[in-house]
Amino acid sequence: MKKTLRSVIALALAFMLTFVMGTAMAAFPEKEVTIVVPFKAGGNVDLCCRIIADEMTRILGKQVVVEDREGGGAIIGQTYALGQPADGYTMLALTSSFVTNILSGDTDFGIEDAAAIGQFCFDPEIVVASADSGITNMDEFMAAAKAESLTNSTPGFSTSHHIASLIMTEQFGLTPFSYMHTDGSADQVVQLAGGHAQVGLTTYGGAATLIQEGKIIPLAVCNSERHQALPDVPTMAECGYDFVYGAYRGFAVPAGTPEDVIGILSDALKQAMESEAVIKAFNDSGFPIMYMNAADYQAFLATDYANMEAIYYLLDEE
Amino acid sequence: MLQNILAGFAALFTWENILFLVFGTLVGLIIGALPGLTGNMAIALMVPITYTMSATTGLVFLTAIYCSSIFGGSISAILLGIPGTISSFATTLDGYPMAKQGKAGQALGISTISSVFGGLFSAIVLMFLTTVLAEFALKFGPAEYFAVAVLGLSCIASIGGKSIIKGLLSGFIGLFFAVIGQDPQRGTKRFVFDIHLLSGVTLVAALIGIFGVISVLKSAEKKSKETGPIPEVDHVWIGWKMCKKLLPTWLRGSVIGTIIGIIPGAGTNVATFLAYDTENKFNRSKPKFGEGNPKGVAAPEAANNGVTGGSMVPLLALGVPGNATSALFLGALLLKGLTTGPVLFTEHADVAYSLFLAFFFANIVMAPLGLFLLRYMKKILSIPESLLGGIILAFCMTGVFSISSSSFDVLTCIFFGLLGYAFYKFDIPTAPLIVCLVLGSMAESNLQQALVANKGSYSFLWTHPVALIVLLISLVSFFVPIITKMVKTYRKTRHPEVVAASDLAEDTSDEMDDD
Numbered sequence: 001m002k003k004t005l006r007s008v009i010a011l012a013l014a015f016m017l018t019f020v021m022g023t024a025m026a027a028f029p030e031k032e033v034t035i036v037v038p039f040k041a042g043g044n045v046d047l048c049c050r051i052i053a054d055e056m057t058r059i060l061g062k063q064v065v066v067e068d069r070e071g072g073g074a075i076i077g078q079t080y081a082l083g084q085p086a087d088g089y090t091m092l093a094l095t096s097s098f099v100t101n102i103l104s105g106d107t108d109f110g111i112e113d114a115a116a117i118g119q120f121c122f123d124p125e126i127v128v129a130s131a132d133s134g135i136t137n138m139d140e141f142m143a144a145a146k147a148e149s150l151t152n153s154t155p156g157f158s159t160s161h162h163i164a165s166l167i168m169t170e171q172f173g174l175t176p177f178s179y180m181h182t183d184g185s186a187d188q189v190v191q192l193a194g195g196h197a198q199v200g201l202t203t204y205g206g207a208a209t210l211i212q213e214g215k216i217i218p219l220a221v222c223n224s225e226r227h228q229a230l231p232d233v234p235t236m237a238e239c240g241y242d243f244v245y246g247a248y249r250g251f252a253v254p255a256g257t258p259e260d261v262i263g264i265l266s267d268a269l270k271q272a273m274e275s276e277a278v279i280k281a282f283n284d285s286g287f288p289i290m291y292m293n294a295a296d297y298q299a300f301l302a303t304d305y306a307n308m309e310a311i312y313y314l315l316d317e318e
Numbered sequence: 319m320l321q322n323i324l325a326g327f328a329a330l331f332t333w334e335n336i337l338f339l340v341f342g343t344l345v346g347l348i349i350g351a352l353p354g355l356t357g358n359m360a361i362a363l364m365v366p367i368t369y370t371m372s373a374t375t376g377l378v379f380l381t382a383i384y385c386s387s388i389f390g391g392s393i394s395a396i397l398l399g400i401p402g403t404i405s406s407f408a409t410t411l412d413g414y415p416m417a418k419q420g421k422a423g424q425a426l427g428i429s430t431i432s433s434v435f436g437g438l439f440s441a442i443v444l445m446f447l448t449t450v451l452a453e454f455a456l457k458f459g460p461a462e463y464f465a466v467a468v469l470g471l472s473c474i475a476s477i478g479g480k481s482i483i484k485g486l487l488s489g490f491i492g493l494f495f496a497v498i499g500q501d502p503q504r505g506t507k508r509f510v511f512d513i514h515l516l517s518g519v520t521l522v523a524a525l526i527g528i529f530g531v532i533s534v535l536k537s538a539e540k541k542s543k544e545t546g547p548i549p550e551v552d553h554v555w556i557g558w559k560m561c562k563k564l565l566p567t568w569l570r571g572s573v574i575g576t577i578i579g580i581i582p583g584a585g586t587n588v589a590t591f592l593a594y595d596t597e598n599k600f601n602r603s604k605p606k607f608g609e610g611n612p613k614g615v616a617a618p619e620a621a622n623n624g625v626t627g628g629s630m631v632p633l634l635a636l637g638v639p640g641n642a643t644s645a646l647f648l649g650a651l652l653l654k655g656l657t658t659g660p661v662l663f664t665e666h667a668d669v670a671y672s673l674f675l676a677f678f679f680a681n682i683v684m685a686p687l688g689l690f691l692l693r694y695m696k697k698i699l700s701i702p703e704s705l706l707g708g709i710i711l712a713f714c715m716t717g718v719f720s721i722s723s724s725s726f727d728v729l730t731c732i733f734f735g736l737l738g739y740a741f742y743k744f745d746i747p748t749a750p751l752i753v754c755l756v757l758g759s760m761a762e763s764n765l766q767q768a769l770v771a772n773k774g775s776y777s778f779l780w781t782h783p784v785a786l787i788v789l790l791i792s793l794v795s796f797f798v799p800i801i802t803k804m805v806k807t808y809r810k811t812r813h814p815e816v817v818a819a820s821d822l823a824e825d826t827s828d829e830m831d832d833d
Contacts, residue, residue, distance in 0.1 A: 054369070070722050076722075181767070
C-alpha cells in the first residue's frame with residue numbers, strides 16, 4: 001500500500017516536473033521560425049532544410065518555414081540572416097561557403113557573428129574519373145596527376161569541390177590540375193561522363209546514376225569511413241592517403257542569441273535528425289546524416305576556418 | 319513496351335491523379351502568366367507538398383505545372399508585351415504586335431495550339447526514344463556548348479531591326495551587361511560594385527524592366543497626347559486552315575525545342591531564339607517578323623514546350639537534370655526513393671510510364687483549359703491603358719521582388735526599364751540586348767573551358783565536327799541577313815523606282831499566298 005502510494009506520488013511529481021519544464025520550454029518559440037537558405041530553391045541545401053523544417057515544426061509546435069535568398073555566392077542570404085535580431089526566430093542554413101566567403105573578404109560579417117545550432121549532414125567528397133580517362137584506381141590517379149596536368153571538372157570556381165582539389169594538389173604534390181569550372185554539379189558530371197574532362201571531385205547524390213552506369217568511376221571516398229551507397233569503394237586512408245574533406249551543412253543563428261534558445265533549437269534539430277521520417281527522406285535522397293551539437297559544430301567551424309585560412313592563398317594564385 | 323504503357327495508364331487514371339492534373343495545369347497557367355513568377359518557383363514550392371502524395375500523383379502534379387507554366391508565360395507576352403519568363407521573350411516580338419492589331423485572340427489561340435503541339439511532340443519523343451537519345455546528351459562538351467551559344471547569338475543579325483549598326487550596338491551593350499559578375503573560370507570580380515552583382519545581373523529582373531516598365535512609360539507618353547481606341551479582340555480558335563499553314567512551323571519548332579532540351583544546360587531560352595530565328599529566315603509571308611506574323615508566335619511556343627519533354631530525357635536516363643526545372647523533378651523522385659537511370663524503367667516501370675503519359679495528358683488538358691480561360695483573360699485589353707499601366711507596374715515589381723525577396727532586383731528592373739526607354743527614344747532595338755545578356759555568359763564560360771581542355775589552343779573550333787558545323791551555320795545565319803540588308807539599301811539608293819516596284823509585286827504575291 002505504502003509502496004503504491006509512494007509510486008503514485010513519484011509519478012505525480014514526475015508529471016509536474018515535465019509540465020513545469022514543458023511550460024518553461026514553451027516560452028520559445030512563440031511564433032514561426034524561419035530557416036534562411038542562401039541558395040536556389042530545389043538545390044541540395046534547400047531540399048535538406050525543407051525535410052528538416054517539416055519535422056521541426058512537429059517538434060517545436062510552431063511553424064518552421066524555409067526562405068530561399070539566393071545570389072552573390074550565398075553572401076546575400078548569409079548577410080541577411082545574420083543581420084536579423086538575435087532571438088532564434090531566424091536560422092541560417094550554414095555550409096562551407098560561409099567560411100570561404102569570409103576569407104574572400106567580400107562579407108561584412110566574420111566567423112564570430114554566427115552562433116552554431118548544430119550540423120545535420122556531412123557529404124564527403126568522392127574522387128572520380130571519367131570512364132574514358134583510363135584511370136580505374138587511386139594509385140593510377142596519383143601517378144597520372146603527378147605526371148601531368150589532368151583536366152578537372154568542378155561545379156564552379158571556389159566551390160568545395162574546387163577547394164578540395166586545390167588542397168589535394170598541395171598535400172600530395174600533384175601537378176596543378178587544369179580546371180574546367182562548369183555551372184553547377186549537373187554540368188560537372190555530364191562533362192565527366194562524356195569524357196570531356198578526365199577527373200573531378202564530387203558528392204555522391206548528383207553522380208549516382210552515372211556511377212551505376214559505369215560512365216563515371218569512383219576511386220576513393222574522402223572520409224574516415226566508406227560511403228554506405230558505395231561499399232566497394234575504399235576510403236582515401238585505405239589507399240594510403242590521409243585526406244578527409246566534404247560539404248557540411250548545419251544551422252546557425254546570429255551571435256548573441258540566448259543560450260537556452262540555442263539549446264531548444266539544437267535539441268529540436270537532434271530529435272528531428274533521429275526521427276524516422278527524416279532518416280528515410282535523407283537516405284532516399286542520398287544525403288548522409290551526421291549530427292553534431294552546437295558546441296561541437298562551433299568548434300568544427302573554427303577549425304575549418306583556420307584550415308581554410310592556411311590554404312586560401314591557393315585560390316588567389318589560380 | 320505496350321505492357322508498360324498499359325501499366326502506366328492504369329497507374330495514371332485515378333480520380334486523384336486527374337484532379338491534380340487539372341489543378342496543376344491551372345496553377346501553372348496562372349503562375350506562368352504573372353510576370354516574374356516562374357513555373358520553377360511554383361514547382362519548388364510544391365515539391366514539399368508532394369511528400370504526402372503517392373509517387374505518381376506527385377509527379378503528375380509537378381508535370382502539369384511545368385508544362386502549363388511554360389505556356390502561361392505567353393499570355394502576358396501577348397496581351398501586355400511583357401514576357402512572364404525568359405522563355406516567352408521571343409513570343410513577345412510578334413505576339414504583342416498582333417494583339418495591338420486586334421488579333422489578340424488569334425495570337426493566344428496560336429500560342430495555345432503551338433504549345434500543345436510542341437508539348438505532345440516532346441512527350442512522344444520522351445516516351446519512345448529516351449534511352450536512345452540520352453547518349454547524345456553526353457556528346458556535348460564545352461566546344462559544342464560554345465558553338466550552340468554562338469548560334470543563338472547569331473540571331474541578333476536578323477532580329478536587330480532595320481539598322482545593322484543599331485542592332486549591333488544593342489547586342490554589344492547586352493554582352494557588356496553579361497560580363498558583370500564573377501569571371502566563371504578565374505573568380506575575378508568584374509564591375510561588381512554591389513554584392514548583389516557578384517553572380518551577375520538578374521536576368522528576369524532585367525527582362526521585365528525592359529519590357530514591363532517601358533510599356534508603361536510608352537502608354538503614359540501616348541495618353542498625355544491622345545486616347546487610343548481599345549483594340550478589338552477576335553476569336554481564340556484559329557481554324558483548321560491556319561493550323562495547316564502553321565504545321566511546318568510547329569514541326570521545326572518542336573524538333574529544335576526537343577533537341578535543345580535534351581542537351582543538359584543549354585536551356586529553354588536558346589531553343590526559343592533559334593526557333594524564332596529559323597522561321598524568320600525561311601519566312602516568305604507578310605507581315606514581316608516583328609510586325610505580328612503568326613509564325614513568330616507559333617515557332618517559339620512550340621519550341622519552349624518542346625523543351626519540357628526533352629529536358630526529362632537526360633534526367634530519366636542518366637540522372638542528370640537538363641535544366642533547373644528538371645532538377646526539381648530529380649529532387650521529387652529521390653524523395654520518393656526512386657532512382658533515375660535504366661533501373662527506373664525496369665523496376666518502377668509503372669511510375670516511369672505514368673510520368674511519360676502525364677506529359678502527354680498535361681498537354682492535352684492544357685488546350686481546352688487554356689482556350690476556355692483565355693476567352694476571359696483577353697478582356698484585360700478592354701481595360702483603359704491609363705489604368706492598366708499602374709496595375710502592370712505593380713505586378714511587375716511584386717513579381718521581380720518575389721524572385722529572391724531582394725529590393726536590389728527591383729532596382730535592376732527599374733534601371734533596365736529606363737535603359738529600354740532610352741533605346742526606344744533612339745529607335746534602338748532591345749531584342750539583341752536580351753539575347754546577348756542571356757547567352758553571353760554561356761558563350762564565355764564554355765569558350766574558356768574548351769580552351770582549358772585543349773591546353774590553350776583554339777584547334778577545337780575545327781577538330782570537333784559538331785562544333786564546326788554549328789559554327790559554320792552561325793556564320794551564315796549572322797552574315798546573310800546583314801548582307802541582304804546592305805544590298806537592299808544599296809539598291810534603294812541607286813534604283814529607287816525598281817525596288818519599289820519589286821516590293822509591290824512581292825506584296826501582292828504574298829497576299830495571294832496568304833489566303
